[in-house]
Amino acid sequence: MSLKVGITGGMGSGKTTVCKVFELLGIPVFYADDEAKKLMITDPILVEEIKSAFGKAAYFDDQTLNRKYISNIVFKDPEQLKMLNSFVHPAVFRAMEQWANQQKAPYVLKEAALLFESGSYQQNRFNILVSSPLALRIIRVIQRDQMSREKVLERIKNQFPEEKKAQMADFFIQNNEQEFIIPQVLKLHQELLKKAHES
Numbered sequence: 001m002s003l004k005v006g007i008t009g010g011m012g013s014g015k016t017t018v019c020k021v022f023e024l025l026g027i028p029v030f031y032a033d034d035e036a037k038k039l040m041i042t043d044p045i046l047v048e049e050i051k052s053a054f055g056k057a058a059y060f061d062d063q064t065l066n067r068k069y070i071s072n073i074v075f076k077d078p079e080q081l082k083m084l085n086s087f088v089h090p091a092v093f094r095a096m097e098q099w100a101n102q103q104k105a106p107y108v109l110k111e112a113a114l115l116f117e118s119g120s121y122q123q124n125r126f127n128i129l130v131s132s133p134l135a136l137r138i139i140r141v142i143q144r145d146q147m148s149r150e151k152v153l154e155r156i157k158n159q160f161p162e163e164k165k166a167q168m169a170d171f172f173i174q175n176n177e178q179e180f181i182i183p184q185v186l187k188l189h190q191e192l193l194k195k196a197h198e199s
Protein backbone atom coordinates (compact mmCIF):
# COMPACT_ATOMS: atom_id res chain seq x y z
CA MET A 1 0.00 0.00 0.00
CA SER A 2 1.16 3.54 -0.75
CA LEU A 3 2.60 5.58 2.10
CA LYS A 4 0.16 8.36 3.05
CA VAL A 5 1.60 11.87 3.24
CA GLY A 6 -0.41 14.97 4.12
CA ILE A 7 0.36 18.38 2.66
CA THR A 8 -0.98 21.68 3.94
CA GLY A 9 -0.20 25.35 4.26
CA GLY A 10 -2.00 28.54 5.13
CA MET A 11 -4.34 30.20 2.68
CA GLY A 12 -2.34 31.36 -0.34
CA SER A 13 0.84 29.56 0.77
CA GLY A 14 0.95 27.74 -2.57
CA LYS A 15 0.13 24.18 -1.47
CA THR A 16 -1.90 23.47 -4.61
CA THR A 17 0.92 24.84 -6.76
CA VAL A 18 3.41 22.57 -4.95
CA CYS A 19 1.06 19.57 -5.39
CA LYS A 20 1.04 20.16 -9.15
CA VAL A 21 4.83 19.67 -9.15
CA PHE A 22 4.45 16.37 -7.27
CA GLU A 23 1.83 15.33 -9.82
CA LEU A 24 4.35 15.97 -12.61
CA LEU A 25 6.60 13.44 -10.86
CA GLY A 26 3.80 10.87 -11.03
CA ILE A 27 2.63 11.20 -7.43
CA PRO A 28 -1.17 10.97 -7.07
CA VAL A 29 -2.76 13.80 -5.08
CA PHE A 30 -6.11 13.65 -3.25
CA TYR A 31 -7.49 17.19 -2.97
CA ALA A 32 -9.53 16.77 0.23
CA ASP A 33 -11.30 20.14 0.15
CA ASP A 34 -12.52 19.67 -3.44
CA GLU A 35 -13.48 16.10 -2.62
CA ALA A 36 -15.47 17.21 0.45
CA LYS A 37 -17.58 19.52 -1.74
CA LYS A 38 -18.33 16.66 -4.15
CA LEU A 39 -19.10 14.17 -1.37
CA MET A 40 -21.71 16.49 0.11
CA ILE A 41 -23.71 15.74 -3.02
CA THR A 42 -22.66 12.19 -3.91
CA ASP A 43 -22.11 10.31 -0.62
CA PRO A 44 -25.53 8.93 0.44
CA ILE A 45 -24.57 8.57 4.13
CA LEU A 46 -23.28 12.13 4.30
CA VAL A 47 -26.31 13.54 2.45
CA GLU A 48 -28.65 11.84 4.93
CA GLU A 49 -26.68 13.15 7.92
CA ILE A 50 -26.77 16.70 6.58
CA LYS A 51 -30.50 16.52 5.85
CA SER A 52 -31.36 15.14 9.27
CA ALA A 53 -29.23 17.74 11.07
CA PHE A 54 -30.03 20.86 9.03
CA GLY A 55 -33.35 20.01 7.39
CA LYS A 56 -34.42 19.13 3.86
CA ALA A 57 -33.85 22.75 2.81
CA ALA A 58 -30.11 21.96 2.83
CA TYR A 59 -30.65 20.54 -0.66
CA PHE A 60 -32.47 21.90 -3.71
CA ASP A 61 -35.04 19.77 -5.54
CA ASP A 62 -32.37 18.64 -8.01
CA GLN A 63 -30.35 17.30 -5.02
CA THR A 64 -27.58 19.90 -5.35
CA LEU A 65 -26.45 21.48 -2.11
CA ASN A 66 -27.91 24.80 -0.99
CA ARG A 67 -24.51 26.21 0.05
CA LYS A 68 -25.90 29.58 1.05
CA TYR A 69 -28.40 27.99 3.43
CA ILE A 70 -25.72 25.81 5.05
CA SER A 71 -23.16 28.64 5.25
CA ASN A 72 -25.70 30.89 6.95
CA ILE A 73 -26.19 28.27 9.64
CA VAL A 74 -22.62 27.11 10.23
CA PHE A 75 -20.75 30.41 10.02
CA LYS A 76 -22.98 31.96 12.67
CA ASP A 77 -22.70 29.09 15.11
CA PRO A 78 -19.43 27.26 15.83
CA GLU A 79 -21.35 24.30 17.30
CA GLN A 80 -23.21 23.79 14.02
CA LEU A 81 -19.94 24.04 12.11
CA LYS A 82 -18.46 21.42 14.41
CA MET A 83 -21.42 19.17 13.70
CA LEU A 84 -21.11 19.61 9.93
CA ASN A 85 -17.39 18.81 10.18
CA SER A 86 -18.15 15.73 12.26
CA PHE A 87 -20.12 14.40 9.25
CA VAL A 88 -17.81 15.62 6.49
CA HIS A 89 -14.44 14.53 7.92
CA PRO A 90 -15.28 10.80 8.23
CA ALA A 91 -16.79 10.87 4.70
CA VAL A 92 -13.58 12.39 3.33
CA PHE A 93 -11.57 9.84 5.27
CA ARG A 94 -13.61 6.97 3.78
CA ALA A 95 -13.16 8.35 0.26
CA MET A 96 -9.44 8.94 0.82
CA GLU A 97 -8.91 5.37 2.07
CA GLN A 98 -10.77 3.91 -0.90
CA TRP A 99 -8.81 6.11 -3.31
CA ALA A 100 -5.44 5.40 -1.63
CA ASN A 101 -6.03 1.64 -1.82
CA GLN A 102 -6.31 1.89 -5.59
CA GLN A 103 -3.02 3.77 -6.07
CA LYS A 104 0.16 2.06 -7.15
CA ALA A 105 2.64 4.87 -6.44
CA PRO A 106 5.17 4.43 -3.56
CA TYR A 107 3.51 7.31 -1.75
CA VAL A 108 0.40 9.49 -2.19
CA LEU A 109 -0.38 13.02 -1.07
CA LYS A 110 -3.49 14.27 0.68
CA GLU A 111 -3.84 18.03 0.29
CA ALA A 112 -6.05 19.74 2.88
CA ALA A 113 -6.21 23.35 4.08
CA LEU A 114 -7.08 22.39 7.66
CA LEU A 115 -5.00 19.23 7.94
CA PHE A 116 -3.68 20.04 11.42
CA GLU A 117 -6.76 21.91 12.66
CA SER A 118 -9.05 18.95 11.80
CA GLY A 119 -6.77 16.36 13.38
CA SER A 120 -6.68 14.37 10.12
CA TYR A 121 -2.88 14.72 9.96
CA GLN A 122 -2.76 11.85 12.46
CA GLN A 123 -3.92 9.48 9.76
CA ASN A 124 -0.83 10.20 7.64
CA ARG A 125 2.63 8.73 8.02
CA PHE A 126 4.22 12.15 7.36
CA ASN A 127 2.97 15.70 6.91
CA ILE A 128 4.42 18.49 4.80
CA LEU A 129 3.96 22.20 5.51
CA VAL A 130 4.19 24.73 2.69
CA SER A 131 5.18 28.09 4.15
CA SER A 132 5.11 31.59 2.75
CA PRO A 133 5.42 35.02 4.32
CA LEU A 134 2.02 36.39 5.32
CA ALA A 135 2.31 39.53 3.19
CA LEU A 136 2.94 37.45 0.08
CA ARG A 137 0.02 35.12 0.85
CA ILE A 138 -2.37 38.04 1.20
CA ILE A 139 -1.29 39.54 -2.13
CA ARG A 140 -1.60 36.16 -3.91
CA VAL A 141 -5.14 35.50 -2.65
CA ILE A 142 -6.33 39.05 -3.39
CA GLN A 143 -5.02 38.60 -6.95
CA ARG A 144 -6.32 35.05 -7.39
CA ASP A 145 -9.81 35.44 -5.90
CA GLN A 146 -10.42 39.21 -6.14
CA MET A 147 -11.09 39.03 -2.39
CA SER A 148 -10.76 42.02 -0.06
CA ARG A 149 -7.75 42.21 2.26
CA GLU A 150 -10.12 42.14 5.28
CA LYS A 151 -11.82 38.96 4.12
CA VAL A 152 -8.47 37.24 3.48
CA LEU A 153 -7.26 38.19 6.96
CA GLU A 154 -10.51 37.00 8.53
CA ARG A 155 -10.11 33.56 6.92
CA ILE A 156 -6.42 33.34 7.84
CA LYS A 157 -7.38 34.07 11.45
CA ASN A 158 -9.39 30.82 11.51
CA GLN A 159 -6.29 28.79 10.71
CA PHE A 160 -3.61 27.69 13.19
CA PRO A 161 -0.67 30.09 13.50
CA GLU A 162 2.33 29.19 11.35
CA GLU A 163 4.53 28.30 14.37
CA LYS A 164 1.99 25.80 15.66
CA LYS A 165 1.74 24.07 12.29
CA ALA A 166 5.53 24.04 11.98
CA GLN A 167 5.76 22.06 15.21
CA MET A 168 3.37 19.44 13.85
CA ALA A 169 4.96 19.01 10.41
CA ASP A 170 7.70 16.56 9.42
CA PHE A 171 8.83 18.24 6.18
CA PHE A 172 8.81 21.81 4.91
CA ILE A 173 8.69 23.64 1.60
CA GLN A 174 9.44 27.36 1.54
CA ASN A 175 7.44 29.14 -1.13
CA ASN A 176 8.78 32.63 -0.58
CA GLU A 177 9.74 33.38 -4.19
CA GLN A 178 13.41 33.44 -3.19
CA GLU A 179 13.98 29.71 -2.94
CA PHE A 180 12.80 27.79 -6.01
CA ILE A 181 10.04 25.25 -5.43
CA ILE A 182 11.12 22.60 -7.94
CA PRO A 183 14.51 21.68 -6.36
CA GLN A 184 12.84 21.52 -2.94
CA VAL A 185 10.12 19.19 -4.26
CA LEU A 186 12.71 16.99 -6.02
CA LYS A 187 14.72 16.64 -2.80
CA LEU A 188 11.63 15.81 -0.75
CA HIS A 189 10.43 13.38 -3.41
CA GLN A 190 13.71 11.43 -3.12
CA GLU A 191 13.40 11.42 0.66
CA LEU A 192 9.81 10.16 0.57
CA LEU A 193 10.68 7.47 -1.98
CA LYS A 194 13.36 6.29 0.43
CA LYS A 195 10.90 6.29 3.37
CA ALA A 196 8.35 4.37 1.27
CA HIS A 197 11.03 1.84 0.34
CA GLU A 198 12.00 1.36 3.99
CA SER A 199 8.44 0.88 5.21
Ligand code: ATP
Pocket residue numbers: 009010011012013014015016017018113140141144175176177181
Ligand atom coordinates in the same frame (compact mmCIF):
# COMPACT_ATOMS: atom_id res chain seq x y z
P1 ATP B 1 -5.73 28.12 -0.84
O1 ATP B 1 -5.57 27.47 0.48
O2 ATP B 1 -6.30 29.49 -0.72
O3 ATP B 1 -6.43 27.28 -1.87
P2 ATP B 1 -3.06 27.45 -1.80
O4 ATP B 1 -2.18 27.33 -0.62
O5 ATP B 1 -3.52 26.19 -2.45
O6 ATP B 1 -4.25 28.41 -1.45
P3 ATP B 1 -2.21 28.26 -4.43
O7 ATP B 1 -3.56 28.33 -5.01
O8 ATP B 1 -1.29 27.16 -4.85
O9 ATP B 1 -2.27 28.34 -2.83
O10 ATP B 1 -1.41 29.64 -4.67
C1 ATP B 1 -2.06 30.90 -4.44
C2 ATP B 1 -1.81 31.82 -5.64
O11 ATP B 1 -0.43 32.18 -5.65
C3 ATP B 1 -2.10 31.14 -6.98
O12 ATP B 1 -2.67 32.08 -7.84
C4 ATP B 1 -0.71 30.71 -7.46
O13 ATP B 1 -0.64 30.67 -8.85
C5 ATP B 1 0.20 31.79 -6.87
N1 ATP B 1 1.53 31.28 -6.52
C6 ATP B 1 1.80 30.29 -5.65
N2 ATP B 1 3.14 30.08 -5.56
C7 ATP B 1 3.72 30.97 -6.39
C8 ATP B 1 5.09 31.26 -6.73
N3 ATP B 1 6.12 30.61 -6.19
N4 ATP B 1 5.30 32.26 -7.63
C9 ATP B 1 4.27 32.93 -8.17
N5 ATP B 1 2.97 32.70 -7.89
C10 ATP B 1 2.69 31.75 -7.01
